[in-house]
Amino acid sequence: MSGTAPSLPPLDITRAPAGGDVGPVQSGWRLGLREFARNRLAVIGLGILAFFVLFSFVGPLIYHQNLVSSDLVLANSAPSGAHLLGTDDQGIDVLGELMKGGQASLEIGFLSAIIAIVVGALYGAVSGLAGGIVDSVLMRVVDVLLSIPFLFVVLIVAVRYGASVLSLSLILGVFTWLVPARLVRGEVLSLKTRDFVSAARTAGAGRWRLINRHLLPNAFSVIIVNVTFNIADAILAVAYLGFLGFGLHFPNYDWGDLLSNGTEYLLDGYWWLIYPAGICIVATVMACNLIGDALRDALDVRVRRR
Amino acid sequence: MTGYLLRRCGTSIVVIIGISIFTYLLLHAVYPSPARAVLGSKTSLLAIAQWNREHGFSGSVLDQYWHYTDGVLHGNLGYSFKLNQSVAALFNERWARSAYLSGASLLLSLIIAIPLGIYQAVRRNSVGDNVTTSLAFTAYAMPDFLLYLIAIQVFALSLHALGYEASQSTNLLTVMGDWKDMTLPIVCLALLIVAGYSRYMRSAAMDTLAQDYIKAARAKGLPERLVLYRHLVRNAILPMITLIGLSIPALLAGNLIAETVFNFQGLGLLFYNSLQNEDYPVLLAYTLVGAVLTVVGNLIADIALTIADPRIRLA
Numbered sequence: 001m002s003g004t005a006p007s008l009p010p011l012d013i014t015r016a017p018a019g020g021d022v023g024p025v026q027s028g029w030r031l032g033l034r035e036f037a038r039n040r041l042a043v044i045g046l047g048i049l050a051f052f053v054l055f056s057f058v059g060p061l062i063y064h065q066n067l068v069s070s071d072l073v074l075a076n077s078a079p080s081g082a083h084l085l086g087t088d089d090q091g092i093d094v095l096g097e098l099m100k101g102g103q104a105s106l107e108i109g110f111l112s113a114i115i116a117i118v119v120g121a122l123y124g125a126v127s128g129l130a131g132g133i134v135d136s137v138l139m140r141v142v143d144v145l146l147s148i149p150f151l152f153v154v155l156i157v158a159v160r161y162g163a164s165v166l167s168l169s170l171i172l173g174v175f176t177w178l179v180p181a182r183l184v185r186g187e188v189l190s191l192k193t194r195d196f197v198s199a200a201r202t203a204g205a206g207r208w209r210l211i212n213r214h215l216l217p218n219a220f221s222v223i224i225v226n227v228t229f230n231i232a233d234a235i236l237a238v239a240y241l242g243f244l245g246f247g248l249h250f251p252n253y254d255w256g257d258l259l260s261n262g263t264e265y266l267l268d269g270y271w272w273l274i275y276p277a278g279i280c281i282v283a284t285v286m287a288c289n290l291i292g293d294a295l296r297d298a299l300d301v302r303v304r305r306r
Numbered sequence: 307m308t309g310y311l312l313r314r315c316g317t318s319i320v321v322i323i324g325i326s327i328f329t330y331l332l333l334h335a336v337y338p339s340p341a342r343a344v345l346g347s348k349t350s351l352l353a354i355a356q357w358n359r360e361h362g363f364s365g366s367v368l369d370q371y372w373h374y375t376d377g378v379l380h381g382n383l384g385y386s387f388k389l390n391q392s393v394a395a396l397f398n399e400r401w402a403r404s405a406y407l408s409g410a411s412l413l414l415s416l417i418i419a420i421p422l423g424i425y426q427a428v429r430r431n432s433v434g435d436n437v438t439t440s441l442a443f444t445a446y447a448m449p450d451f452l453l454y455l456i457a458i459q460v461f462a463l464s465l466h467a468l469g470y471e472a473s474q475s476t477n478l479l480t481v482m483g484d485w486k487d488m489t490l491p492i493v494c495l496a497l498l499i500v501a502g503y504s505r506y507m508r509s510a511a512m513d514t515l516a517q518d519y520i521k522a523a524r525a526k527g528l529p530e531r532l533v534l535y536r537h538l539v540r541n542a543i544l545p546m547i548t549l550i551g552l553s554i555p556a557l558l559a560g561n562l563i564a565e566t567v568f569n570f571q572g573l574g575l576l577f578y579n580s581l582q583n584e585d586y587p588v589l590l591a592y593t594l595v596g597a598v599l600t601v602v603g604n605l606i607a608d609i610a611l612t613i614a615d616p617r618i619r620l621a
Contacts, residue, residue: 140317144324147600149555151562152577152593153332159581160336232447239449240563244578256449263455267463278452285447 033298042294048287052280056102063096086272088261094272097258098280104254105235105284108169113230115173117180121223124184125211129192139185142178150175154237158246165252168241172234180226187219221295228292232285239281255281311609318605322598326378329594330371337586339363340387378594384587386580393591396576402478404572407564408557410492412550415499420543422500423507424534427515427542438504445501450560454567457494472570491568495560499553506549511542544615551607554600 239256262273362373469487
């Protein structure tokens with residue numbers, strides 16, 4: 001790919017007539033994948049994310065610790081052979097807690113992102129395809145919800161109805177489908193005038209089939225980029241909830257809860273209560289953002305490096 | 307231009323009406339009536355019904371919504387029965403302090419983010435760009451309170467250079483003069499905003515650098531300094547106007563965390579205290595005010611952009 005205006009390649013008479021020398025056909029996806037793999041930061045991000053998924057979900061199978069009953073004799077002890085990252089104020093192993101907390105953080109991140117994407121993509125596709133007054137009304141609803149500071153509403157609902165992994169994912173999902181809905185609508189608006197959509201319509205495809213088989217798959221690149229940012233935002237939002245004291249209820253906790261517990265001991269020099277949890281959050285969120293940035297660069301043809 | 311302004315204001319009003327419906331429905335769902343809390347748990351149902359009738363909590367949802375909207379339009383944002391004060395009075399006491407915190411950190415963040423983004427775009431992939439980009443990514447991925455607490459630990463508790471708590475004065479001028487206590491909240495909040503803004507500034511400057519008029523300015527022999535000042539900066543900062551309008555909800559959320567950590571008596575801390583008291587009228591009123599601020603902010607940003615950029619002339 002070159003940056004100059006498209007020009008015909010010089011005609012190669014010796015090869016042209018043979019006709020058999022056609023390079024492998026490369027789909028947009030494969031091109032995107034290659035672009036993604038070439039981005040070193042993105043591969044690092046993917047590695048970090050994979051590490052934390054394994055750490056949280058496979059780690060507890062290997063690293064057995066008592067996470068249930070407190071042992072105050074051991075409270076706040078520094079890292080040692082028996083407790084690789086020390087213990088917290090209840091004498092519970094910090095590394096084990098980080099693994100369990102990671103499960104909640106990642107589950108909420110992924111679940112809320114999936115909810116947001118499914119709702120947002122369908123809403124955006126319906127709105128874009130319907131057009132006219134329906135589109136205007138549906139998009140004003142998005143405008144209304146987008147103007148409302150979502151952390152406020154999440155906090156209000158969490159205070160009133162309590163927080164569990166499922167309820168937090170639902171609340172966060174319900175308030176983060178707005179951006180994907182807008183993006184998908186924009187994509188659908190431009191797609192629906194294309195010939196292949198008219199062809200499908202002429203062939204008798206119903207509205208549902210149009211959305212499902214023709215519009216959403218083509219808008220997929222926009223959607224997948226947004227998933228990664230949504231995961232990052234959800235993990236941070238849950239951390240805020242935990243810090244303000246309205247997060248998950250014991251015995252469930254996430255990285256944010258662990259971090260905010262640890263910050264109470266800032267003055268005592270118990271660094272193992274603060275920095276490991278902080279690093280988990282920052283690294284995971286940063287990994288998601290790096291992956292999202294790289295996916296956007298790789299899948300968005302307009303900004304693809306030429 | 308007039309037509310565009312009218313249309314733009316029209317949609318804003320529609321959106322604000324939508325917001326009032328949303329906040330009302332949410333309030334109605336989480337907190338149907340404060341009657342029992344006000345009158346006590348042994349009150350008869352009759353007394354509750356009468357109290358509800360007198361205070362606009364009876365009748366159909368539509369009637370109640372109308373009562374609520376009527377109040378809001380007359381400056382009555384609700385009544386906090388927990389604090390026994392009207393919400394409007396509570397906001398009146400505190401809004402200036404929050405506005406000062408937001409305004410000062412927003413201003414500081416623009417002063418840092420604009421040159422930083424342009425520097426990063428001009429020296430793309432240099433060591434300086436990579437270092438500042440990594441720092442911005444880290445700050446962007448960091449929960450706000452972690453940065454605040456580390457800053458408090460280093461600058462207030464170890465070095466004793468700055469205060470660990472924001473100014474507690476109720477007088478705005480005293481607060482503004484108390485730089486020792488206000489530096490940490492303002493600078494930390496600004497750094498977190500810079501993390502996001504500098505990324506936008508960097509990509510806006512990169513888009514502008516690729517334009518032909520930059521090439522032309524360079525080709526005619528204009529010194530690089532003038533190319534940057536006259537041609538790059540003026541074009542590249544235009545998207546920032548829109549960005550500020552769009553980031554108001556995030557700024558309000560940022561204030562909430564900062565005021566909680568630094569114990570600064572603004573609207574964010576009021577919101578936090580109200581969460582703990584389950585004081586829903588205050589919570590929903592602040593949500594309403596924040597959302598309306600966002601709509602108005604976006605409207606102002608759009609209008610400012612059409613004035614700042616003569617290429618945008620909408621019929």
